[in-house]
Amino acid sequence: MTAQVHVPSLLARVGTASVLTFAVGTTMLAPGLVDDAEAAPHSARALDVAASKKGAPYRYGAAGPHRFDCSGLTLYSFKKAGRKLPRTAQQQYNKTRHIPRSQRQRGDLVFFHAGRGVYHVGIYAGSGKIWHSPKTGAVVRLEKIWSNSVWYGRVR
Numbered sequence: 001m002t003a004q005v006h007v008p009s010l011l012a013r014v015g016t017a018s019v020l021t022f023a024v025g026t027t028m029l030a031p032g033l034v035d036d037a038e039a040a041p042h043s044a045r046a047l048d049v050a051a052s053k054k055g056a057p058y059r060y061g062a063a064g065p066h067r068f069d070c071s072g073l074t075l076y077s078f079k080k081a082g083r084k085l086p087r088t089a090q091q092q093y094n095k096t097r098h099i100p101r102s103q104r105q106r107g108d109l110v111f112f113h114a115g116r117g118v119y120h121v122g123i124y125a126g127s128g129k130i131w132h133s134p135k136t137g138a139v140v141r142l143e144k145i146w147s148n149s150v151w152y153g154r155v156r
Contacts, residue, residue, distance in 0.1 A: 008105075009114050010014070017129065022131050026133065027041070030040075037120065040105070040107070042078070042081045042082055042083050042107075042155065043079035043081070043105065043106065043107025043108065043154070043155060044084070044106065044107050044115075044125060045080070045082070046074075046077040046078045046081040046107055046155070047077070047078070047106055047107040047123050047130060047131065048122075049075055049077040049081060049111045050074070050077040050123045050131040050140070051075070051082045051125070051131055051142070053063075053068065053076075054106055054131075054139075054140055054141060054142070055139045055140060055141075056068055056139060056140045056141050057136070057138075057139050058133045058134065058135055058136055058138050058139065058140075060136065063075050063076050063087070064076035068133040068140060069088060069133055070120050070121050070122065070132055070133050070134070071087060071091075071092055071121050072086075072087075073131070073133045073140060074089075074092060074109060074121050074122070075087060075092070075124075075125060075140065077123060078155055080108075083155050083156075085155065089111060089119065089120060089121040089125055090117065090118040092109060092111075092118075092121055092153070093111045093118045093121070093151065094155055095153075095155075096153025096154055096155055096156070097153060097154045097155065097156055098151060098152070098153055099152045099154050100152070101150075101152060103152075104124055104151045104152045106124055106125060106126045107123060107124065107153050107155075108123075108124045108152050108153065109110070109121055109123060109124070109153045109154075109155065110122045110124050110130050110145060110150050110151075110152060111150060111151045111152070111153060112124070112147055112149060113149055113150070113151060114149065118143075118151070120132070120134075124152070125142055126155070128144055129142055129143060129144050129145065130143060130145055139150075
């Protein structure tokens, strides 16, 4: 049996803000949040953009289109996919929805940390690998995740 709700009368009873968090079936509607299905196309597109920059040289502070540092590559890739990220790896970590390793998906961000501070970011490519711009003298490349000191974040 499915309950039918008349939206205008529901609004009158609970108020506009409350109805935005009202459960509809198994989907929760809340301002500013997107579900994984909605995030997936942007993440997949960002991953493709990062892969297309293979071989682009690293340059500290660069955010493309021809040179990148680590967070510059993620910022550029997600911007091309229609999502806005802040500039630094730490700021990007603070902005994403944090997820456990067991739920990581292609296109999620991988944050390398020492203690509580994030020092590097890449885009998860699957099979334990990331696209990233690693360091001076290197180029954008696909590489195996080399540390267990990583956190994962999903761009909303």
